[in-house]
Amino acid sequence: MKRLLLLLLCLLVQPAWAIDFSADERALIESFGPWPPPMQPDPSNRVSGRAEAIAFGRALFFEQRLGGDGKQSCADCHLPAKAWSDGKPGTGGLLRNTPSLLDIRWNRWFGWDGAQDTLWAQSLRPLLDPVEMNSSLAAIAGLLRKDATLACGYRQAFGTAPEADDERVAVNAAKALAAFQETLISAPTPFDGFRTAMAANQPVPAEFSAEAQRGLKLFVGEGQCAVCHFGPGFTNREFHDIGIPYAVRPGLVDPGRHLGIRRLRDSHYTLLGPFSDDPARSTGTETRHVDLLHRNWGEFRVPSLRNLAHTAPYMHNGSLATLRDAVRHYSELNEERLHADGEKLLRPLNLSDTQIDALVAFLLSLSAALPDFPEAEPVCRVKP
Amino acid sequence: MRLGFIGLALTGLTLTGLGLTSLVLAGPARAADMPIFDAHLHYSHDAWNVVPPAEAVKILRQAGLRKAMVSSSDDEGTQKLHALAPDLVLPVLRPYRKRSDISTWMRDDSVIDYLQQRLARYRYVGIGEFHIYGADADLPVVRRMVQLAKQYKLYLHLHGDAEAVQRVLVQDQQARILWAHSGFDQPDKVSAMLDKHPALWADLAFRNDQASVDAAGKGKVAPAWRDVFMRHADRFLVGTDTFAPERWYYVIEHAKYSRAWLADLPSDVADKIGWQNGERLFAKMLEAD
Numbered sequence: 001m002k003r004l005l006l007l008l009l010c011l012l013v014q015p016a017w018a019i020d021f022s023a024d025e026r027a028l029i030e031s032f033g034p035w036p037p038p039m040q041p042d043p044s045n046r047v048s049g050r051a052e053a054i055a056f057g058r059a060l061f062f063e064q065r066l067g068g069d070g071k072q073s074c075a076d077c078h079l080p081a082k083a084w085s086d087g088k089p090g091t092g093g094l095l096r097n098t099p100s101l102l103d104i105r106w107n108r109w110f111g112w113d114g115a116q117d118t119l120w121a122q123s124l125r126p127l128l129d130p131v132e133m134n135s136s137l138a139a140i141a142g143l144l145r146k147d148a149t150l151a152c153g154y155r156q157a158f159g160t161a162p163e164a165d166d167e168r169v170a171v172n173a174a175k176a177l178a179a180f181q182e183t184l185i186s187a188p189t190p191f192d193g194f195r196t197a198m199a200a201n202q203p204v205p206a207e208f209s210a211e212a213q214r215g216l217k218l219f220v221g222e223g224q225c226a227v228c229h230f231g232p233g234f235t236n237r238e239f240h241d242i243g244i245p246y247a248v249r250p251g252l253v254d255p256g257r258h259l260g261i262r263r264l265r266d267s268h269y270t271l272l273g274p275f276s277d278d279p280a281r282s283t284g285t286e287t288r289h290v291d292l293l294h295r296n297w298g299e300f301r302v303p304s305l306r307n308l309a310h311t312a313p314y315m316h317n318g319s320l321a322t323l324r325d326a327v328r329h330y331s332e333l334n335e336e337r338l339h340a341d342g343e344k345l346l347r348p349l350n351l352s353d354t355q356i357d358a359l360v361a362f363l364l365s366l367s368a369a370l371p372d373f374p375e376a377e378p379v380c381r382v383k384p
Numbered sequence: 385m386r387l388g389f390i391g392l393a394l395t396g397l398t399l400t401g402l403g404l405t406s407l408v409l410a411g412p413a414r415a416a417d418m419p420i421f422d423a424h425l426h427y428s429h430d431a432w433n434v435v436p437p438a439e440a441v442k443i444l445r446q447a448g449l450r451k452a453m454v455s456s457s458d459d460e461g462t463q464k465l466h467a468l469a470p471d472l473v474l475p476v477l478r479p480y481r482k483r484s485d486i487s488t489w490m491r492d493d494s495v496i497d498y499l500q501q502r503l504a505r506y507r508y509v510g511i512g513e514f515h516i517y518g519a520d521a522d523l524p525v526v527r528r529m530v531q532l533a534k535q536y537k538l539y540l541h542l543h544g545d546a547e548a549v550q551r552v553l554v555q556d557q558q559a560r561i562l563w564a565h566s567g568f569d570q571p572d573k574v575s576a577m578l579d580k581h582p583a584l585w586a587d588l589a590f591r592n593d594q595a596s597v598d599a600a601g602k603g604k605v606a607p608a609w610r611d612v613f614m615r616h617a618d619r620f621l622v623g624t625d626t627f628a629p630e631r632w633y634y635v636i637e638h639a640k641y642s643r644a645w646l647a648d649l650p651s652d653v654a655d656k657i658g659w660q661n662g663e664r665l666f667a668k669m670l671e672a673d
Contacts, residue, residue, distance in 0.1 A: 245630065253630040294590050297634045337627075339625070340486060341568055
């Protein structure tokens with residue numbers, strides 16, 4: 001009788017699963033969290049995680065005088081209301097989609113081609129790029145020396161007034177920008193609630209629909225999406241060719257990772273370079289051993305799948321307008337674009353409309369509402 | 385900045401390409417200016433808009449290619465390039481009318497009619513690149529294609545495993561095969577195949593394991609491959625493999641890469657693999673009749 005009662009009790013508290021997940025699938029789903037992961041300071045950036053640098057970086061992020069024309073800030077392309085992206089298909093010389101900055105601190109490589117291996121180097125790049133902010137080391141350093149408020153913010157962040165060395169000042173500004181961007185972390189999502197409930201064998205939260213559960217089943221099963229999109233960030237943090245065309249215009253293609261590796265090798269703003277604050281170069285192993293391969297031509301970074309609801313359009317060139325388009329791309333994959341011995345995993349999924357709906361529902365469950373981004377207090381109150 | 389980077393790269397290579405002729409005529413080419421015989425290029429239907437024929441030929445010349453073996457799905461792309469640059473392009477007839485035939489052609493009887501029509505109309509140095517693995521190499525369509533290659537005295541550009549190569553060589557012991565990507569096999573296996581089959585050559589397209597090139601552009605041949613290259617210097621060729629249209633813009637970069645790693649070999653071996661083997665095997669074929 002006791003056993004019968006126990007069984008009845010178990011049945012009563014059994015979660016309302018739309019479908020069953022195998023033990024392997026449950027383990028995989030478990031590995032998609034917890035969110036957010038533990039936060040470690042970036043050892044290559046001595047002001048990573050420091051409040052003064054975060055405040056200074058925030059001020060710089062919205063500072064239009066950092067643009068070469070004195071009228072362009074980082075926030076002009078990375079809009080808080082658009083999950084720190086811009087919603088446009090492509091910008092810059094290679095017409096790449098502006099990536100969201102949410103959760104960027106967990107990237108291994110930065111930019112669609114991974115040409116930077118730190119967030120501070122990635123923050124410096126658009127400042128100096130002639131087709132983006134078109135500034136210079138001298139102009140950035142000059143502004144920080146000349147403007148009393150910014151000079152004060154610099155002093156608070158780095159313990160010294162802006163130095164005479166332009167490059168040092170500009171790199172430090174980039175490190176403050178990085179410290180700020182490290183704080184841009186997305187909130188837990190309906191999927192995270194489901195994952196937590198599943199681990200505790202609790203009922204499925206109402207906001208994680210039956211359709212999203214079916215999508216999750218496809219994601220970890222038949223679709224094999226989790227081979228590349230795994231872990232709490234839903235990315236392997238590397239690069240692949242998924243059959244998206246990468247011609248920019250007649251006569252110009254975007255070489256993607258191939259160009260990124262060449263740029264990384266040519267740069268001294270890396271984990272192995274003189275501006276890294278980590279004398280042990282403890283995080284530089286992958287930079288040291290990165291190889292330039294034929295397959296890198298036309299590969300692009302595997303993005304996180306978090307925040308997708310806010311970051312349309314999709315792919316490195318923003319060529320797919322909606323999430324449905326993105327799922328359909330994998331469903332109708334053009335195998336002709338892939339090498340027979342290259343991306344062996346990729347084959348057309350041939351999904352039904354119902355399956356596409358389910359996958360889209362699941363992907364949407366990886367987004368939380370964007371918080372308001374209130375104006376900050378001035379970084380310093382300097383008497384005129 | 386990005387546009388400038390690519391523009392500079394192209395300009396630099398253009399100058400290199402222009403300098404080639406005089407260097408070759410003057411004597412043994414230095415490794416950095418070595419001509420390249422590219423044995424593995426495709427110009428399929430979806431490439432024509434992305435890289436128009438004149439642009440494709442321009443790229444081949446900028447890369448400093450001495451000759452380029454080109455196949456396409458369908459064959460029209462190859463003929464477009466050959467018509468524009470008969471001195472440069474060596475046509476290879478692919479048994480595909482579209483690239484998705486890759487997994488069905490060997491069971492499609494109409495492939496033979498297609499090949500026969502093209503062979504009757506145009507001249508080629510080979511049939512390929514075709515994909516075939518294991519026992520599929522003995523399917524009737526493949527057997528008939530092998531006989532067509534024999535009839536027209538053409539090489540077979542075979543992308544497949546060692547078993548497929550050996551099955552074709554059983555069908556025609558005199559068959560001459562260019563083994564695409566060296567079968568993506570291990571160097572000792574490739575070497576054993578070359579030891580066993582004197583009419584087998586191997587291209588190194590889309591492989592990186594045979595050598596690395598560092599940030600300064602200095603190449604280093606992998607020890608396991610060095611022995612194979614020294615032993616079979618007459619049997620290897622390089623190739624880019626433009627399997628997607630945008631990869632045409634990689635031909636120049638690939639030629640640079642090839643020169644860089646070949647420079648780590650004795651110059652006579654590098655010259656053979658870089659261009660002389662291709663020249664010896666294929667370049668005269670269209671002049672013979």
